[in-house]
Amino acid sequence: MDAVFFVAGQLLIWLVLWDLFQSIVLPRPSPGWFRISRYVIRGAWRLVRPLARPNSPRSERLLGYFAPAITIVLLVIWLAALMLGYGLIFYAFRAELRPAPADFPTAVYFAATCVLTLGFGDIVATGVPARIVAVAAAANGLGSVALVVTYFFSLYASYQRREVQVVTLQGVAGAPPSAVALLEEYRRLDLTDRLPDLFLEWERWAADVLDTHVAYPLLGYFRSSHDNLTWIGALGSMLDAASIVLTTIEDVPRGEAEKFRRVGAHLVEDISNLGFRAEWGGLKRHDPSISEKARLDHDAFDAACVRLVEAGYRLSPSDDAWLAFSAVRASYASRLEGMAVFWAARSTSWLGTAEALRSPAHPAEPVA
Numbered sequence: 001m002d003a004v005f006f007v008a009g010q011l012l013i014w015l016v017l018w019d020l021f022q023s024i025v026l027p028r029p030s031p032g033w034f035r036i037s038r039y040v041i042r043g044a045w046r047l048v049r050p051l052a053r054p055n056s057p058r059s060e061r062l063l064g065y066f067a068p069a070i071t072i073v074l075l076v077i078w079l080a081a082l083m084l085g086y087g088l089i090f091y092a093f094r095a096e097l098r099p100a101p102a103d104f105p106t107a108v109y110f111a112a113t114c115v116l117t118l119g120f121g122d123i124v125a126t127g128v129p130a131r132i133v134a135v136a137a138a139a140n141g142l143g144s145v146a147l148v149v150t151y152f153f154s155l156y157a158s159y160q161r162r163e164v165q166v167v168t169l170q171g172v173a174g175a176p177p178s179a180v181a182l183l184e185e186y187r188r189l190d191l192t193d194r195l196p197d198l199f200l201e202w203e204r205w206a207a208d209v210l211d212t213h214v215a216y217p218l219l220g221y222f223r224s225s226h227d228n229l230t231w232i233g234a235l236g237s238m239l240d241a242a243s244i245v246l247t248t249i250e251d252v253p254r255g256e257a258e259k260f261r262r263v264g265a266h267l268v269e270d271i272s273n274l275g276f277r278a279e280w281g282g283l284k285r286h287d288p289s290i291s292e293k294a295r296l297d298h299d300a301f302d303a304a305c306v307r308l309v310e311a312g313y314r315l316s317p318s319d320d321a322w323l324a325f326s327a328v329r330a331s332y333a334s335r336l337e338g339m340a341v342f343w344a345a346r347s348t349s350w351l352g353t354a355e356a357l358r359s360p361a362h363p364a365e366p367v368a
Contacts, residue, residue, distance in 0.1 A: 003092070005089070005092040006093075008085075008088050009085045009086060012084060012085035016082050016144075018034065019034075019035050019037055020144060020148075027215045028214070028215055036078070037074055040073065040074060040077060044066070044070055045221070057227075060223065063223055067218060067219075067223070070221070075144075078144055079115060079144060083108055083111045084108060086111035086137040087112075089133050090133065091104050091107035093125075093127065093129055093133065096127025097126065098123070098124050106123075114134045115138065117138050117141060151216075155218065158212040161205075161208060162205070162219075163224055163231070165202070166226075166229055166230075166231050169234050169237070169238070170229060172185040173185070176230075176237075177237040179244060180304045182238075182241050183195075183245075184308070187313060195252055196252075196253050200256050200259070202238045202264070203256070203260040206235070206266075206267045209235075210266065210267040214270055214271065217274065221343065230340075230345040232336065232343065233345060235264060236333075236336050238264065239332055240329065244304070246261065246324075247321055248321040249313050249316075251314045264332065265331050268339070272335040296333070298322055301322050302322075
């Protein structure tokens with residue numbers, strides 16, 4: 001029986017350490033079946049996500065609590081699992097403790113004092129194996145806390161870099177941001193020649209978000225602290241703006257827009273591909289409803305062209321531009337919409353009014 005306790009304790013401890021390594025230390029996606037954090041995040045999000053309601057400040061506050069709260073919950077679960085695992089081992093070695101634990105909860109209590117380095121001294125390890133386990137418990141406890149604290153700093157540093165660019169976009173594209181409003185404002189301010197610089201800035205932003213959000217998927221659950229703003233919406237608006245420049249507007253350089261579009265589409269593809277795995281809770285691949293919500297009809301595109309002409313842009317022939325724009329936008333629109341649905345994000349603005357990326361015939365619905 002003691003051997004069973006010892007083996008069970010070792011398995012639980014290695015499970016925690018492996019999860020910590022994959023979640024925090026390894027800077028790349030690491031899906032796997034034996035992951036505590038995977039089941040915690042996925043299960044908690046499945047409970048919270050159905051509570052989301054479109055355009056509801058209360059829902060936004062609730063969803064905004066999720067990522068910070070689940071980070072703390074993970075730390076508590078990791079430490080609790082370590083205490084339980086070392087408690088199992090100490091119970092197997094109870095003959096080497098003085099006084100010997102009378103029951104399993106007492107062994108877990110001694111393990112907790114070791115993991116948290118409290119050192120009350122009411123129970124002391126006297127045998128060599130028990131002393132080695134006590135030292136290992138203290139080292140793992142301190143190391144786990146240190147790793148999670150470092151993880152906190154990494155998460156919030158990446159989050160702040162992401163949000164600074166999103167908030168900056170609000171000044172010229174509105175809230176929620178609009179691709180058409182962005183192009184109109186740049187023309188009104190006589191900044192059309194600065195559009196290539198804008199796309200270069202967003203190319204760097206997309207590369208940073210791709211690197212951090214793929215390595216640490218929990219970042220995707222962090223929501224903007226500003227109303228009507230989401231990083232998904234900002235990305236969609238910039239991708240739409242780049243697509244317009246590439247296919248419709250004739251008097252703006254296109255090289256920088258194409259570079260950003262490639263990196264931005266790569267970001268959407270990689271994150272949505274991760275979403276199809278159980279690691280992220282499982283986005284639905286090729287969901288017809290997602291594709292329909294991402295649809296933009298010809299009338300909306302014509303309305304955008306009218307506004308751009310009134311702003312002073314010179315456009316390509318309407319029918320040719322529509323075909324080219326539809327082809328470019330198809331490379332990211334459905335995947336981006338799937339991300340928005342999964343994270344219960346607000347609709348990505350298109351015309352800068354109540355109209356949105358999601359077709360008016362299919363308004364945003366609460367995520368089930």
